[in-house]
Amino acid sequence: MATYSYPIDEDWTHEEITAVIHFLNLVEEANESGTDKENFLNGYKNFKTVVKSIGEEKRIGREFEAASGYSIYRTLQQAKAATAKRFKL
DSSP states (O other): OOOOOOOOOTTSOHHHHHHHHHHHHHHHHHHHTOEEHHHHHHHHHHHHHHOOSHHHHHHHHHHHHHHHSOOHHHHHHHHHHOOSSEEOO
């Protein structure tokens, strides 16, 4: 996993920041080495408790993709379509 800044909102609590970073780490893992589908989808569910609006999710997705090269949207679509327990982009 590369080193770069994550799109974080300064108003989030420590727990919210942890949930968002955990999910973004799962996106990286899915793109680099593969990850467990159920774990990824649970991470997304926790992410959505923090990032409730679609607009905010898209903004974070654009910022994250610009920094990492990994798309939250494409990774999530792959996870939802995956039939195996693990998936990789």
